[in-house]
Amino acid sequence: MTVSVVQFGGSNCDRDAVSALSHLGIDAERVWHEDGLPEDTTGVMLPGGFSYGDYLRAGAMAAQSPIMSDVYEAAERGVPVLGVCNGAQVGCESGLTDGAFTTNESARFQCENVFLRVENADTPWTAAYDDGEVIEVPIAHGEGRFEISGERYEALEAGEKVLFRYCDADGNVTDAANPNGSTGNVAGILGERASVAVLMPHPERATLDDVGGTDGAGILRGFD
Amino acid sequence: MTAYTATVTVRLKRGVLDPEAETTKRALERLGFELQGLRSADHFEVDVDADSAADAEERADEMAQRLLANPTIHDYDVVVEEAE
Numbered sequence: 022m023t024v025s026v027v028q029f030g031g032s033n034c035d036r037d038a039v040s041a042l043s044h045l046g047i048d049a050e051r052v053w054h055e056d057g058l059p060e061d062t063t064g065v066m067l068p069g070g071f072s073y074g075d076y077l078r079a080g081a082m083a084a085q086s087p088i089m090s091d092v093y094e095a096a097e098r099g100v101p102v103l104g105v106c107n108g109a110q111v112g113c114e115s116g117l118t119d120g121a122f123t124t125n126e127s128a129r130f131q132c133e134n135v136f137l138r139v140e141n142a143d144t145p146w147t148a149a150y151d152d153g154e155v156i157e158v159p160i161a162h163g164e165g166r167f168e169i170s171g172e173r174y175e176a177l178e179a180g181e182k183v184l185f186r187y188c189d190a191d192g193n194v195t196d197a198a199n200p201n202g203s204t205g206n207v208a209g210i211l212g213e214r215a216s217v218a219v220l221m222p223h224p225e226r227a228t229l230d231d232v233g234g235t236d237g238a239g240i241l242r243g244f245d
Numbered sequence: 246m247t248a249y250t251a252t253v254t255v256r257l258k259r260g261v262l263d264p265e266a267e268t269t270k271r272a273l274e275r276l277g278f279e280l281q282g283l284r285s286a287d288h289f290e291v292d293v294d295a296d297s298a299a300d301a302e303e304r305a306d307e308m309a310q311r312l313l314a315n316p317t318i319h320d321y322d323v324v325v326e327e328a329e
Contacts, residue, residue: 077313078315081312081315085312114315119317121318123318124263124264124265125264126262126264128267128268166262168261168262168318169317170317202262202264
C-alpha cells in the first residue's frame with residue numbers, strides 16, 4: 022500500500038506531498054522518474070514544481086518521460102492518480118486529462134490562498150466534502166489558466182468532470198474570484214475515470230494544521 | 246538522402262488569450278510605438294536527412310503533433326527547405 026510520488030528533475034513539492042500523505046496515515050514514497058513505477062504502487066501523485074525548467078511548456082517535457090507510460094497503464098487499471106500544479110500540467114500534456122494549463126491572464130506568477138467550490142462530491146478526491154462546499158487552499162503558479170475548446174468544455178460539464186471552481190468566500194463563482202483567467206473558473210478536473218484527477222491548487226500545503234490549514238486534506242484522502 | 250531544414254511555427258489558436266503578447270504590446274506602446282496588435286509564436290528549425298521534402302515534412306509534422314505544439318491551444322505550420 023504505497024503511493025508513489027513521482028520526482029522529475031525540477032519537481033519541488035515531492036517532499037511536501039510525502040509529508041502530507043504520511044501525516045494522514047497514507048504510506049507514500051518518492052520515486053525517481055527514471056526508475057519507473059514500483060510494482061506495489063497503489064497510487065500515483067504527480068507533484069508540483071518546475072520539471073525541466075518549464076522548457077517548451079510547463080509539463081511538456083515530463084509528459085514524455087518513460088514513467089508516464091507506467092502511470093498511464095496504472096490509471097487504466099484504476100490506480101488512483103492525482104496531479105497537483107506542475108503535476109496537473111503534466112497530466113494534461115500527457116493526455117491523462119483533457120484541456121491545457123497555460124499562462125495566467127496576469128502574465129505573472131501568483132502565490133496566494135484561493136477559495137474553491139466543490140462541484141462534484143461523488144469522487145474519491147472530494148468524498149470528504151459536500152457538493153457546493155467552499156474550501157481554502159493555496160495556489161502557486163504562473164501557468165494555471167485552464168484552456169479548452171468550447172465543445173470539450175461542454176463535454177467536461179456534461180460528464181460531471183469539473184471537480185473544483187475558483188470562487189469567493191461565499192461560494193460565488195465570479196470573474197473577480199478567478200485568479201488566472203481559467204475557462205469557467207475551473208481549478209481541477211477528472212480524467213476519463215474518476216480515479217484520475219488534476220488540480221492547480223496545492224492540497225498538500227493545506228493538510229497540516231500548523232502550516233496553512235487542513236482544507237486540502239480531504240483531497241489527499243482520495244488515496245486512502 | 247538530402248539534408249533539409251524544417252521550420253515549424255507554433256502559434257496560439259485565434260481566440261486563445263496571449264498574456265505574454267499583451268504584455269509585450271504594452272511595453273512597445275510605452276516606448277512610444279503605435280501598433281494595432283501583436284501575436285507571439287515559437288519558431289523551431291529542425292535539421293533532418295530525408296529521402297524527399299515530403300518525407301522531411303511528414304516527420305516534422307509528427308514532431309509538432311507529439312511535442313512542439315499542444316493541439317488544445319496551438320496551431321502550427323511546417324515549411325521545408327533544402328539545407329544550405
